[in-house]
Amino acid sequence: MKTLYVSDLDGTLLRSDQKTSAYTNRVINELVGKGMLFSYATARSYNTSHKVTEGMTARFPLVVYNGAVVRDSLTGEILIQNFFEGDFAVKLVEELLAAGVSPIVYAFEGGREYFTYLPEEINEPTRDFILTRAGDDRDRPADSREMLLSGEIFYVACIGEPEKLKLFFERYSGLCRCVYQRDIYSGEQWLELMPQNASKSSAIARLKELLGCDRLVVFGDGVNDTDMFRLADEAYSVANAVPELKAIADGIIGTNDDDGVARWLEEHFV
Numbered sequence: 001m002k003t004l005y006v007s008d009l010d011g012t013l014l015r016s017d018q019k020t021s022a023y024t025n026r027v028i029n030e031l032v033g034k035g036m037l038f039s040y041a042t043a044r045s046y047n048t049s050h051k052v053t054e055g056m057t058a059r060f061p062l063v064v065y066n067g068a069v070v071r072d073s074l075t076g077e078i079l080i081q082n083f084f085e086g087d088f089a090v091k092l093v094e095e096l097l098a099a100g101v102s103p104i105v106y107a108f109e110g111g112r113e114y115f116t117y118l119p120e121e122i123n124e125p126t127r128d129f130i131l132t133r134a135g136d137d138r139d140r141p142a143d144s145r146e147m148l149l150s151g152e153i154f155y156v157a158c159i160g161e162p163e164k165l166k167l168f169f170e171r172y173s174g175l176c177r178c179v180y181q182r183d184i185y186s187g188e189q190w191l192e193l194m195p196q197n198a199s200k201s202s203a204i205a206r207l208k209e210l211l212g213c214d215r216l217v218v219f220g221d222g223v224n225d226t227d228m229f230r231l232a233d234e235a236y237s238v239a240n241a242v243p244e245l246k247a248i249a250d251g252i253i254g255t256n257d258d259d260g261v262a263r264w265l266e267e268h269f270v
Helices: 009-013 022-033 046-052 088-098 124-131 162-172 200-211 223-231 243-248 260-268
Strands: 003-008 037-041 061-064 069-072 078-081 104-109 112-117 139-141 152-160 177-182 189-194 215-220 234-238 251-253
Touching: 003 009, 003 200, 003 223, 009 037, 009 215, 009 260, 022 037, 022 260, 037 200, 046 061, 061 200, 069 200, 078 200, 088 152, 088 162, 104 124, 124 152, 152 162, 162 177, 162 189, 177 223, 200 215, 200 223, 215 223, 215 260, 223 234, 223 243, 234 243, 234 260, 251 260
Parallel strands: 003 037, 003 215, 037 061, 112 139, 215 234, 234 251
Antiparallel strands: 061 069, 069 078, 104 112, 104 152, 152 189, 177 189
8 A cells, every 4th residue: 555644844844943854854855765655735835845844855746835736846847736717816816905905916927936916015914924035036026906916826825914814714715715824933814815626635635646645644733734634544743733633633743843743754654
C-alpha cells in the first residue's frame, strides 16, 4: 500500500520562528529520498513557503493557497489549479470595496502570478503584511480598480476588523470556499476566499489520486486543517494545536518547536 503524508506548515512543520529546523529538513530530505510520498499544505504562496523551508531540498508537490494551487517544490510547475468562474470574483471584490474592505487579489495574467491591491485604500494591517513581501516579484500595486480585477483570479485575502469580515464570511460561506481565522503570528483577523472546489482536502484528494496512493496520513494545528483531518486515514495534531482539532485527531504528537512531525515520521515511516 502506498501512503501519502501531508503536513500543515505554520504552527505544525514550521517552528515559532517561522522556519523549518535543520533536523526537520534533514528528516524530510532523507525520507523522501527513501521513497516517502510527502507534501505540505499551507495558506502561504509557493514563493513564501519556499523561503521558510529553505533547507528542504527534496522534490515533492506543494499544496499552497489553502488548496487553490498545487506546485512542484523544485521547478514551481503548476500541477493543479482552480480559478473563480465567470464574474464571481469581480462582484465579490466590488462588494468588499463598497463595504470599506480593501483586499489583496491574487491572479495569473500573461503566464505570471501577481498579488494586486489599491495602495491608497488598504488599511495598516494589510500594509504591514505587504511590507513583509518587499521585493517579491508578484507585488503589483494597482492604480485603478480595473487593474485590481485583471487576470484569472484564484484567491482573495482580507485583513481587518473581525466584525466586518465575519459578515462577509457568513454571506459567502455557501458560495465559495472561506477561511476566517486569526493569524498565529500577528494576531490580525483574516478572511480568505477561494473557488468553491479549492480546499486543502480537495487538493490532497486529487494529489493522492495522481500519485496512486491508497492511504493518507496528515498533521496539523489549526481549524483550517479540519477538512484534511476528516479526509485522512490517520490524522495527528501537534501538542500546540487548537482544542477543536485535537478533539478529532487520532493522536497528539510533539509540538512544532519540538519537531513533532519529523520525529513521528522518522519513527513510523518504513
